[in-house]
Amino acid sequence: MLAHAKMGITHMKWSKFCVFVCALMLLGLSGPAFAQSAEPVSTAEIGYVLNTLLVLVSGLLVAFMATGFSMLEAGFVRVRNVAMQLTKNIGLLAIATILYFAVGYGFMFPGGAWIVDGILGAFSTASHQPLDLEGVSVDVTRPALGADFFFQLMFCAATASIVSGAVAERIRLLPFLVFIALLTAVIYPIQASWTWGEGFLHSNFGFVDFAGGTVVHAAGGWAALAGIIVLGARHGKFSETHINPMPASNLTLATLGAFLLWIGWFGFNGGSLYMLHNEGSAANLSRIFINTNLSAMAGALAAMVVSRVMFRSIDLTLVLNGLLGGLVAITANPLNPSMEVALLIGAIAGVLVVQSIAWLEQRGLDDVVGAVSVHLVCGVWGTVAVVFSDDKANLIGQAVGIGVVGAFVFSLSFIAWIVLKYTIALRVTEEDEEVGLDLSELGQEAYPEFGTPREA
Amino acid sequence: MLAHAKMGITHMKWSKFCVFVCALMLLGLSGPAFAQSAEPVSTAEIGYVLNTLLVLVSGLLVAFMATGFSMLEAGFVRVRNVAMQLTKNIGLLAIATILYFAVGYGFMFPGGAWIVDGILGAFSTASHQPLDLEGVSVDVTRPALGADFFFQLMFCAATASIVSGAVAERIRLLPFLVFIALLTAVIYPIQASWTWGEGFLHSNFGFVDFAGGTVVHAAGGWAALAGIIVLGARHGKFSETHINPMPASNLTLATLGAFLLWIGWFGFNGGSLYMLHNEGSAANLSRIFINTNLSAMAGALAAMVVSRVMFRSIDLTLVLNGLLGGLVAITANPLNPSMEVALLIGAIAGVLVVQSIAWLEQRGLDDVVGAVSVHLVCGVWGTVAVVFSDDKANLIGQAVGIGVVGAFVFSLSFIAWIVLKYTIALRVTEEDEEVGLDLSELGQEAYPEFGTPREA
């Protein structure tokens, strides 16, 4: 058990504060204690409470995204792989939770304690603030440290969810979970520290990524891309002459998933504001909500139109992908763009999604849910688009950020996938793939009574 | 792109404030700036932050209603029309978002700038407040303008969702979306301006509709009624001798939808309080939650009993409709009624729903999900019931409000449907209807692997 007075949770931009707190702790925890009083409320504390509330509620909304990812993916795979897809999603949440606590959070927010300055943070485990904050002084313009940890954990899990959809229907459970462990403990947090943990992309290149267009979405997309390259396509997906569609088994579930992702995204982008302690932040939060929604809807509509024009009929799965593409694209900066620009960012994302899905398939890359198109392509687009409305961003900084994160995540992931492939094997056998992962790996069916004699 | 200092979002009761702000802007934006300081929190700002938080969170809850409508409707239609119903719901959200921003919000909240005084607002497009509210003074008893826009947009989308369920399973996608464009850009906002935008129903008749029993629900119901009259029943629904049921294809999905609507409704009614900046509003918000829930549950229970008595067995779809009827009925005033009265309002709604569903069917009106019974009948009932517990409302004012909104929405909608019918055609062919809209219009199945040979 941890001593309560030990404060292990640290955070970007908090380095000075942390030094201060550590000093206090060394001095025997005799610092001013704002929160011990039982009085109704001290004005100085309200900002802290409101910031915390914003970040916790936003974290819960991102938990809806985890639910949304699971439903979307379970709706996109064929019936025979549904239970496995759900199992993978719960498994990744569990692994992300435990490893981000034990390892990842420390790497991501070294709070000034770098092994390699600005690049590799020192190892540490997340821990609690003491009860009632007794004996600890806090920064009233920030949320509670615990709220921050909870929120950041959900981001880490979201990155992992991106991967699970792309590699569905043929990967074994164990190597998948091993990769997720690596991703959430090491790959994701280290690259994220460069941008959000006061690392070199932030400090030296002025790279701007408000809520994770690159740090979360493109990063997840790169890991997914490496995965589908190493793994290969589903058996039967590509024949010499043509592409064999393997239609999504449950479009209501997929749509439910997309709706939950849409709702959760307001927390993803809104919570990234990290403050709600004054009028300006309240107005900014509203603005983030509006822009997030406009971009999402423009993405959906654009995909609808493009799908109609290119393929003669509207494809609901592409509309869902367009919606999500719009959400990804606005993530790198949902605050600065005007409403018209937000619409434009989303609409372009909707076009990009449909085009890149077709493009990837033509290259024999089998991404079951379109994760690479949605998260990588639109994440990059959105990160570039930051320069249109944010004066603090410049094209070079953005390009460096996109490139560095991409190179790091893709190459590490690629190596990891390759190692897994040649050690414990990534794929199920062709026969098991034919039967489906539910029966072959879990011995279970997701819908045992549908489409088969009731009593058999 | 918009100049940030230009403030396009306006609102009811804000006319004076707007004049003030405009004056400030003309004076070079030299007004007092409350929000520029970096201090943790100024007491004067907290109300503004809390109001904004209430309205944004409520807006998100109404987004759950959008999800709920989609799931409910996809659960009520037959398997062959599920993907289309989902596509329509995403399409209507996209169109409502874009057109309410571009056109509707301006019509709804002209802020004193009327073309025809109290009746037709001047055209304008919604826009943002500047970042961090820099250079703008705000009304600290109100939420952020952006929060208001987000919340009102979700209301507009809810109105559109009501229509989509009623006309399901036979309408083509294009004319449906065209009608939604008209509804969300023009019909809904103009009538809403009369009650909520300082228009004549509010000013001259004292019409009271707290959260939209008439302005949203009855209005949506009228548009839906006009739609099913012009469109005609589903092929095969009514034979000379009897009514052919077309059972809901997925009751778990329908129930999930109803649950999400129930949860979202707390935001719909609660957010309409628009303030959470003092003890009184906190207590009132609690009261709204309690009454909303009591009415919903009384509606569900009443429908359960009535369905058992009238039809010898309980029909889950009617129980869901009863629950929703209870929610609609309390919407016109969820604040004033005592708990006992709230129960009564909901119970009567539950009875009305079941009775009116049977009544409509006997008249050959084919409302797939019971939208007219739930939203129009219970919306009217709830708007009348306001007089029982709110001294500010009177029967004449309520009757005028109900009548004027109904006449306007129904007649405009009726004309729109007729025009669409004789220009681009509303319905799919009988053969396509038989095959289902999913295959005939989208070339896609919602559940391709269920109930058919797995490999075929």
Next chain:
Amino acid sequence: MLAHAKMGITHMKWSKFCVFVCALMLLGLSGPAFAQSAEPVSTAEIGYVLNTLLVLVSGLLVAFMATGFSMLEAGFVRVRNVAMQLTKNIGLLAIATILYFAVGYGFMFPGGAWIVDGILGAFSTASHQPLDLEGVSVDVTRPALGADFFFQLMFCAATASIVSGAVAERIRLLPFLVFIALLTAVIYPIQASWTWGEGFLHSNFGFVDFAGGTVVHAAGGWAALAGIIVLGARHGKFSETHINPMPASNLTLATLGAFLLWIGWFGFNGGSLYMLHNEGSAANLSRIFINTNLSAMAGALAAMVVSRVMFRSIDLTLVLNGLLGGLVAITANPLNPSMEVALLIGAIAGVLVVQSIAWLEQRGLDDVVGAVSVHLVCGVWGTVAVVFSDDKANLIGQAVGIGVVGAFVFSLSFIAWIVLKYTIALRVTEEDEEVGLDLSELGQEAYPEFGTPREA
């Protein structure tokens, strides 16, 4: 209708406050009125507003749990009983809402007005605070009374939901609803008053149960256990030689339910803090979120591993049960444990769940969803585990609490089930059970088009 000035909602620890308020009311409501002003915000009120907001939002999150229970249970039963399971869940919500308002809340929070001191509260009906709190003085360190009522109602409904899953697939609707009426009006509130309503377990034994590990979950589990004993197993479940599995019909739905329960649980545990008016409570709320999540995920992972080791393959339904077991186990005290201890509590719960499910089945007890294992076993475990991290709790007090609540709830429930069995009969006939409750009791199918000729 209630006189608005009469304040019927009372609460634990509020006895003194209530006496004060009553005195005020007798004095003609001339007391200080904090909330009448229209000024933006008074610092004294903010705590009250924030506490209320926490409790209302948490109540909504628990409403997601109601949704989650319904989906989980509808996913675990076989197709033929799905519509009935949904109907039961809506029915229990309606009955809990109405009876907890009319009877239960008064029993649970007698506010010092006991019939038998510390054991049986005086009867009273919940009622509202006056609009805008006019003429009433409030405790600014508490949430609004109405928020408290709403939150507590959702807890009561959760207790009822636990029962519905266990007795699924064979119980008739009417006796089920009668039992729920008894549970929510009498059994649950009376025992809950002992711990949370200033009753004897709290006062005399120092029994600590932060968010209801025993008061809600074990209590619901005891009622469920009595139910499945009296009711007997599903026909065909146990033959002389072996146990006949009756696989869950819809694992996506079950997983969705588990995800919603997970999300809602943050409100269940977080809202039980009842305050968010200062820095300390904000930090504590964050801590509750973190611990709740860690325990849940440890439970899921442990169940995954145990299921793999014991049964050679991972069973998704057990993983879901493990997740829920972890959530139940941390409920009795989600605040004090360190992160490592929270992980341990959850992991042990995950093991217990799987083991006890097998144990119960071997004893011929047929619990369709594993409710007894999840809620009773893990509820008891979590209540014991409180002593590891909370100095205020001691093993004897905890044991007394667990024992007294268990004995009371189990014996009263057992008697109630027996009486129902020999009066109106609990079970459907064997033939109706074979056909399924959906057709035999409701005359309806949940998925009428799946697995049967489309046109038949």
Next chain:
Amino acid sequence: MKLIISVIKPFKLEEVRTALSGLGVQGLMVSEVKGFGRQSGHTEIYRGAEYTVNFVPKLKLEIVVSDDQVESVVDTIAKTAQTGKIGDGKIFVLNVEQALRVRTGERDNEAL
């Protein structure tokens, strides 16, 4: 006795069944089949990739009748199931050697 196997378009089921009832046919079995025939399937596009659905959903009726009913049953199905468009289906007649009603043990023509 003869077994009449007939493939029809799904939406014709109710009409055929009613007509057969009129003829005094007391029982039949319906099953869902995927038909492959001259009426080729349609092409669908999923996420931009075109594919042909070769099979068309049909219903298969199986009816055992006494020898003297065969002619009228075949004619009735042929008439009511006809739309004149490709894919209307087929009727096949096979010989049945024995029949038995499980409930009563009645045999052959009495079992129908």
Next chain:
Amino acid sequence: MKLIISVIKPFKLEEVRTALSGLGVQGLMVSEVKGFGRQSGHTEIYRGAEYTVNFVPKLKLEIVVSDDQVESVVDTIAKTAQTGKIGDGKIFVLNVEQALRVRTGERDNEAL
């Protein structure tokens, strides 16, 4: 060889299958059918409108056996599938001219 087609109530499947295994029957096919017969369907009410479900869910068993097994198989099904209530089902016997086991190419009685 004969093809025995049998319609039974769904919940009898396990019992019938076990009894047939006891007889040495090595294989069979089960399919889900909607039965129309003397056992008429039930009326359901959906949103207040009554309608008759004419079809009752049944299982169809298809078993090919050698000529000398026919009698015992028919009797066994007739006995185990019987409840005595209407709708118990039928058994039909048809002649089979050839049989072949795909795996080995064995023919006729050896293929069963």
Next chain:
Amino acid sequence: MKLIISVIKPFKLEEVRTALSGLGVQGLMVSEVKGFGRQSGHTEIYRGAEYTVNFVPKLKLEIVVSDDQVESVVDTIAKTAQTGKIGDGKIFVLNVEQALRVRTGERDNEAL
């Protein structure tokens, strides 16, 4: 004419259908069946309790062909459906007395 009933492994459908098209077979019906045979089912574990799934999912093909096509059709199915592993399925041939194309009223060989 003959009715060829064939049980095959589901994943062989496309291959068999293509081969038959090559032979000039113009139509067939496919239905989903649960097969019971030498290839016993597998055991599954649900919540710790083991149980045997006795039935294996198979597809049943029904094809009516003229007498002179029987041999080649049976051979073709036997060849293409074969994997050599247990559970490959069976082929049965029955005599068909009449055939009729609903659309045109054509009879017998012309109806196929």
